[in-house]
Amino acid sequence: MIRFVTLSVIIILNANWTTADEAEKWISDWNPYAQRQALAPNLQVNENTNSLLIKSKGHFRSNGAWQKSFPVREQEFYKIHAEYICQDVELPRRSILVRVDWRNAEGKRVSQPEYPRTRQETNDGHGLIEGIYPAPEGSATALIELIFRWSETGSVEWTNVDWRQSEPPKPRLVKMATVNFRPQKTSGPEENLKQFAVSVREAGEQKADIVCLPEGVTVVGTGKTYLDVAESVPGRSTEFLGELASRYSMYIVAGIYEQDEETVYNTAVLIDRQGKVVGKYRKTTLPREEIEGGITPGDSFPVFATDFGKVGMMICWDVFFPEPARRLAYHGAEIIFMPIWGGNENLFVARAIENQIYLVSSSYSARTGIWDREGKIVAEAKEVGSVVIYEVDLEKKTYWQWLGDFGGRIPREAPKVLEE
The missing domain is CATH 2.60.120.260 (Galactose-binding domain-like)
Incomplete structure (x- = not known):
């Protein structure tokens, strides 16, 4: 009835x-x-x-x-x-x-x-x-x-x-690490990765759960083009990083250039504690330089479940637009890892606040650090060659005066976004 x-x-x-x-x-x-x-x-x-x-x-x-x-x-x-x-x-x-x-x-x-x-x-x-x-x-x-x-x-x-x-609720603690390092005048991707491995090992020895490397780790400092270093995913670079991830039982995020048949993407990969590629994000917003260099944009915003929570990835130019971070947050991302060449740090703050996520940046010319849900930089790797680690409890909510748990309100009150 x-x-x-x-x-x-x-x-x-x-x-x-x-x-x-x-x-x-x-x-x-x-x-x-x-x-x-x-x-x-x-x-x-x-x-x-x-x-x-x-x-x-x-x-x-x-x-x-x-x-x-x-x-x-x-x-x-x-x-x-x-x-x-x-x-x-x-x-x-x-x-x-x-x-x-x-x-x-x-x-x-x-x-x-x-x-x-x-x-x-x-x-x-x-x-x-x-x-x-x-x-x-x-x-x-x-x-x-x-x-x-x-x-x-x-x-x-x-x-x-x-x-x-x-x-x-049980605490969900995660030690996030990010790396400030830029190879100079190297012979190619292999030498770059060996140099980055020093910082990865440092993060692993400090028991980080996940470490973020910058954008284009296989091209910076080599004098080569995007197309010169493009490779398959999984491939030689993810295999090298996977061995480090497995050795230290640690997730790794890194920016490389991916070749899929005749298409080349600016890609961020996620490697798990066992050394396997468990996710990748193809940069959706391309600046003029990458378009002229033959890169093709991606078309999705995947979010990946880890053993501590859900993570998403953005790359550099993405931070200049609100849509990538918002789509990742709507899909459940609690942390966004951002390999980035350089950018406007005011936008780092904005993306963290407006989506109520932790933002982790690894950069060559902007600040390398971790921003909390209030837009505060809570950890920063200031010196080239340094690694910073910061632990958070993802289960702990952030309450704002007059707003309460802003993160719970955003999807309920925000307007429709493009292509939603």
């Missing part, structure tokens, strides 16, 4: 479940909500499928939610798990979301709301939103909102939602 709900006065009830039987009745006591009647979508309770539906009324302004309030204890951790199925939704990241709004005993907000990340999405419309949060000081309840908005024809069916006390 589908029960249609008339939107009127909202009454929030406290409820929770602890048994399997109660979990099956999770749809009980949820209440419809919209900021005003003109925005209200159609809200339906489907008792046959044990789900809550929200459908647009045929206009883009539709914005409504199911709400339910749960009791919480200060400083205890809680986990939200919300599964959904959507249809005809142009931009799920903006239209389908969960909000956790902390309230005191009088119902007043005591902290900035949380916006849990979308953890899984499939091509057939299935999705999962999850997050673990501590109840802030002064909180007595958490108002959970299952939101659907800004879709002219779409709908979302919330099929399973669970809110319960949880253990704190």
Whole structure:
């Protein structure tokens, strides 16, 4: 049976479940909500499928939610798990979301709301939103909102939602390293790699989890052209770097020139702790010099899962445009490694802040270092030949005054980007 709900006065009830039987009745006591009647979508309770539906009324302004309030204890951790199925939704990241709004005993907000990340999405419309949060000081309840908005024809069916006390998230520590080094007047790629190996070994001996090398490590200082040093991936350079990665059980990011049949790319490779190439990114934004040198741009922004988190890669000129970093962040990148010849360091700051990621630069003529989510350089390799290492906990959120967890809000509130 589908029960249609008339939107009127909202009454929030406290409820929770602890048994399997109660979990099956999770749809009980949820209440419809919209900021005003003109925005209200159609809200339906489907008792046959044990789900809550929200459908647009045929206009883009539709914005409504199911709400339910749960009791919480200060400083205890809680986990939200919300599964959904959507249809005809142009931009799920903006239209389908969960909000956790902390309230005191009088119902007043005591902290900035949380916006849990979308953890899984499939091509057939299935999705999962999850997050673990501590109840802030002064909180007595958490108002959970299952939101659907800004879709002219779409709908979302919330099929399973669970809110319960949880253990704190386990730390995800990663030691990031970056290298400041530039070979001079060498005989070719092999000599370059041998010189870079000194810095890689230094990072490995300091137990780095991942080290970033600059752009074009096989061409700088050789006097050769891009085409002269282009090679297959995997190939001789990745084999050399792979041996170092395996020896020190450390990921390596490095910029080389990749040849695929008659096409040559400016490529950043990701080599894992076993020495295998597990990812590559082909530079999508090419400056005039590379175009004139016969390079072809890539066309995708892959993100790679490591044993400590998700990483993406950009190369040099990419940082001058907002789209590469934004696409990587939308795909889940928590750290962006950037082999770079040189560039405007103000843009390093901007990309870190606007995407709430850690940015790691390895450069010949700009600063080589690590920028945090607030745009601060937290570690810098100032001298040529130096290596810097910085450890972070990727599980630890960055909270901004007035904004809360800005990283959780970005995909929900940012405009549509090109080709999205």
